[in-house]
Amino acid sequence: MKMLRVPLLMIGLLLCSQGYAETAQQSKMTTCNADATAKALKGDERKAFMSNCLKTTPQERMKTCNATATEQALKGDARKAFMSECLKKK
Known part of the structure; x- marks a missing residue:
């Protein structure tokens, strides 16, 4: 049981550090x-x-929206709907 503490702690730290990354x-x-x-x-x-x-230029917006959709593993109609909404935002 003690051997699981360190790997779990490291995973927790990695997940927490993701929230502090500069956008x-x-x-x-x-x-x-x-x-x-x-x-x-x-x-x-x-x-x-x-x-x-x-x-932001349209190209930058497309790149960001596409990366987010890929990150969320969106496919088909869900991806189309997400991209449509994302690209409308300014």
Whole structure:
């Protein structure tokens, strides 16, 4: 019984660390924020820059939605419905 503790603990730690991984959106926000700071943008100019920088292109959205659908092992009609909803989000 004691021999199962360590492997189970390691699996638990791996699963917990998945929740703390930086998402693509968070990474993009960090990059855009650093760029805006480097350019010394302030006020409305900064807001406009951040807005443009954070917009996702249709290709990026398709890639993200496709990866999520694959991760969830969706097939057939379920995948089509998921992709449709996912691609509508902005």
